[in-house]
Amino acid sequence: MAERPEDLNLPNAVITRIIKEALPDGVNISKEARSAISRAASVFVLYATSCANNFAMKGKRKTLNASDVLSAMEEMEFQRFVTPLKEALEAYRREQKGKKEASEQKKKDRDKKTDSEEPDKSRDEDNDEDEERLEEEEQNEEEEVDN
Amino acid sequence: MAAAAPAAGSGTPREEEGPGGEAAAPQPQAPTSAPGARLSRLPLARVKALVKADPDVTLAGQEAIFILARAAELFVETIAKDAYCCAQQGKRKTLQRRDLDNAIEAVDEFAFLEGTLD
Numbered sequence A: 001m002a003e004r005p006e007d008l009n010l011p012n013a014v015i016t017r018i019i020k021e022a023l024p025d026g027v028n029i030s031k032e033a034r035s036a037i038s039r040a041a042s043v044f045v046l047y048a049t050s051c052a053n054n055f056a057m058k059g060k061r062k063t064l065n066a067s068d069v070l071s072a073m074e075e076m077e078f079q080r081f082v083t084p085l086k087e088a089l090e091a092y093r094r095e096q097k098g099k100k101e102a103s104e105q106k107k108k109d110r111d112k113k114t115d116s117e118e119p120d121k122s123r124d125e126d127n128d129e130d131e132e133r134l135e136e137e138e139q140n141e142e143e144e145v146d147n
Numbered sequence B: 001m002a003a004a005a006p007a008a009g010s011g012t013p014r015e016e017e018g019p020g021g022e023a024a025a026p027q028p029q030a031p032t033s034a035p036g037a038r039l040s041r042l043p044l045a046r047v048k049a050l051v052k053a054d055p056d057v058t059l060a061g062q063e064a065i066f067i068l069a070r071a072a073e074l075f076v077e078t079i080a081k082d083a084y085c086c087a088q089q090g091k092r093k094t095l096q097r098r099d100l101d102n103a104i105e106a107v108d109e110f111a112f113l114e115g116t117l118d
Helices: A012-022 A031-058 A066-075 A079-114 A128-141 B044-052 B062-089 B097-106 B108-113
Strands: none
Touching: A012 A031, A012 B062, A031 A066, A031 B044, A031 B062, A031 B097, A031 B108, A066 A079, A066 B062, A079 B062, B044 B062, B062 B097, B097 B108
């Protein structure tokens, strides 16, 4: 009854769409082939995670970061993924920054309404996004980490 | 003359996103998501679940999860295309499981998949 990691599949609908868009029009895919590709994708993620984790441990870090994953891609001989992944990362960072600024703007508006002048905790914006997330995740992870 | 005034008696001009919803004409709302929202189609939560399944992994940052998701998409595209080459040789228009097996055997980078798809 134990759930194997490979059984954690990614959603079929999304996998199907990605496959269809990669192939020319009119090409179909059998159910078995599609579910095999889905499993392959899960195995890929597990393998990439393991490789990336090695890089993180080499750097004496406990948290996987983007560059660990990129290094893993090269290690796995998927260098051709590296450039598109870097571009995607740039776009993602820009989007995250936009979201953060939007929520900070909302916060400022709220503060103005309440009229209370709380001292702004001065925070550097560099690298604090990841650290904020880490703190949230760490609180969740403490239960799961066995040491 | 009798002009059909769609606006309610409150005097507000007809807004597209009326909070009260009193405008009669249902205007199709354009999706408000930014054009760059399609950065990754795979749900990050599922990818994160896979990452957590590894007992050696302690933590993974948001960016790492995102890149893994994107890499998985690229992987699916790549393997689908490679499998398609095999199907094309057989003059078929439907990808079968054996096309995938052939691709895995033929392409070095897919060697890690051998024996895992059973």
